[in-house]
Amino acid sequence: MNREYHQWHSPRLGRSMELLVFGHTGLPVVVFPTSGGRFFEFEDRGMIGALADRINGGHLQVYCVDSIDHESWYNRRVSPRWRVARHAQFDDYLIHEVVPLIRQKNRNPHLVSLGCSFGGYHALNVALRHPDVFTGMLSMSGAFDLANFLDGYHDQDVYFNQPTQFLPSLGDPWFLERYRRNTWVFGTGWDDQCLGQNQNMDRIFNDKGIPHKLFVWDTWNSHDWPTWQQMLREYL
Known part of the structure; x- marks a missing residue:
């Protein structure tokens, strides 16, 4: 399997950032780690192995990015305003540094x-914010409620980085038209601690008329890597 390690100094984040690329061609997929996870988490947890045949066969090319959650949402040492501002810088890094690398290496017009x-939050948020860049989204046991991270603080940046807030009132046809032609898949389980958050997102998508799929698995320990490996094989 083609495996590439990339590292560069991000001018938008003011720090070195790392990522891993698996595969040589196929549908490009940007993978976000779980809360505070690292760019090598997906490989270490057997998720790349679960996709090995599709990656080696040229059907998928996977880009595993690093997390800065401990500098943004999870950083209790700074004010909530700085937490969301740091996340905005991360979004800027993704769109203006990671996506150009993907487009340089892969000509497939789609991007998932x-x-x-918590990686499911990142996957959903970036796809909703940039539906002209990302054409598909897969969230497994996604955690979408950010209220606990902000100590009651709220501003415009908070609003536009919380899909549960901005999506219900969104009326801009530019966004809605793209949402309705992109692909959205949510996977969760009946015993998943994030089940309610996924059901809520399902209701919001239904209310906005956005075609999507919500799959609720009847399994034990659904909020864990073995189940996510199975979901990955099923939906990607």
Whole structure:
């Protein structure tokens, strides 16, 4: 399997960032790690192995990015305003540094965002914010409620980085038209701690008329890597 390690100094984040690329061609997929996870998490947890045949066969090319969650949402040492501002810088890094690398290496016109647990939040948020860049999204056990991270703080940047807030009232046809032609898949389980958040997102998507799929698995320990490996094989 083609495996590439990339590292560069991000001017938007003011720090070195790392990522891994798996595969040589195929549908490009950006993978976000779980809460505070690292760019090598997906490989270490057997998720790349679960996709090995599709990657080696040229059907998928996977880009595993690093997390800065401990500098943004999870950073209790700074004010909530700085937490969301740091996340905005991360979004800028993704669109203006990671996506150009993908487009340099891969000419496939599609691009999928993917994540488990809090990585599911990142996958959904970036795909909603940039529906002209990302054409598909797969969230497994996604955690979409950011209220606990902000100590009651709210501003415009908070609003536009919380899909549960901005999506219900969104009326811009530019966004809605793209949402309705892109692909959205949510996977969760009956015993998943994030089941309610996924059901809520399902209701919001239904209310906005956005075609999507919500799959609720009848399994034990659905908020864990073995289940996510199975979901990955099923939906990607």
